[in-house]
Amino acid sequence: LAAKIQDEPTLENLPLILITAHDVPGQAEQALQAGFKAYITKPIRKDTLLDTLQNVLHIQPTQTASPTESGEIVLVVEDNPANQKMVLLQLKALGYPAYAVDNAASGIRELLENGSRYALVLMDVQMPEMDGLTATRKIRELEAGSGRHIPIIALTANAMAGDRERCLQAGMDDYLSKPLKKAALQAALEKWYPPDKRPQPPAPTAAPPPEQSPTPQEDSTDLLDPATLETLRQLEASTEPGLLKEIYGMYLLHSVELMGKIRNAVFQKDAEALRQSAHSLKGSSMEIGAHKLGAVCAELEKIGRSGDTASADARIPELQDLYDSTCRAIRSLLDDMA
Structure with missing residues (x-):
């Protein structure tokens, strides 16, 4: 059926999602090879369906910032959906409003169009098409002569010798290694986030029962x-x-x-x-x-x-x-x- 749909000129670009009752090893890969963009196992959960549709249709997930805030939002530039979700939730747990984009070009465009909304940027270093170092250089070029300098904190899974220096040379202000640790993220935010706009720590919540x-x-x-x-x-x-x-x-x-x-x-x-x-x-x-x-x-x-x-x-x-x-x-x- 997928092949027949894709053979139809008017439907060749239509995203397909496979729904199956059994999660068989290797089935997901077979589905992708057959032309499906994703697959879901039954029974279908509302949140799983929502995430799948957002990924397939390239719709940004629910953010933690309201559109009315000015100069308080953390812009997250991260191409990996799971990693992006983790960063957003850690920011939410610390009380910081955040908005995410999944590529460097979108990050640059967001700063050009809505730069006054943002307090700082968390920038993944290695992304396809344009990496975080190149994006940072472009942002610094655009800032030249404006008197503005938005803090940019690198996020990288490399943790190799010289990485921090390369990030700083590109115009970044700080550097965090992935997987991101809550304490390290909090310390970086306290260093670079405007002190007069820093949120109050959220009230602690009780941990769920062990079972x-x-x-x-x-x-x-x-x-x-x-x-x-x-x-x-x-x-x-x-x-x-x-x-x-x-x-x-x-x-x-x-x-x-x-x-x-x-x-x-x-x-x-x-x-x-x-x-x-x-x-x-x-x-x-x-x-x-x-x-x-x-x-x-x-x-x-x-x-x-x-x-x-x-x-x-x-x-x-x-x-x-x-x-x-x-x-x-x-x-x-x-x-x-x-």
Whole structure:
């Protein structure tokens, strides 16, 4: 049916979403290869459907800022949906209004059109089409002679020697490593956010009863870091019920596409595409606590950066096995929460 729809000239650009009653390993990848933009398992949850439609139709998710605020909003420029969601919720937990865009060009345009709304920018360093360093240079060029200098804080999953210096040379004011830690984010905000507009800390909320947040099975704790899971639970308790399901669901949806890009890059011997896709999957995996998978992605990213993809072929089976195991651990966790 998908092929027939896409063969129709008037419908070839129509986004397709597959709805299935069974979450079979490999089915998501098959759906994407068949032309579907996403897939959802039944029974369909309202929040899952909303997130899927927003991703497929490139609609910005619900933000934490009102359009009437001036000079108080944190602009988040982050292309990864799950990572973007995490940053927005951490800002919400700290009491800061925020608005997010998913690419550097949109970030620049937002500052050009609505610059007075924003107090500072959290800028992902590695994004497709235009990276955060290039975007920052363009922003500084646009500010030249205006007397304005909006603080820009780098967000990067690299954490490599020299990264901080490169960010500062590009015109950024500070640097935070991903996965983002609440204490580090709070310290950066207190340093760069206008003191006269700084929000009052939100009132603490009680943590949910232990039985509401299942613990991963013993054999999956090496795949999903318990400490990261606990951090997500605390964030869920203070900001948004159902966060765990949403974040892990977004990861399962987005990571399938990244795995396909990694394999294709290796097959095509495209070192730059391998670097970018491995970097993206590394960042997403580390954010949700899949540190073991993230480490393998980091090695593939390094291979891509070297320009020699010959050694990447041998790592793909290991990556695929670890990815499949991680996805099974996530599905098991989600099943326990159902």
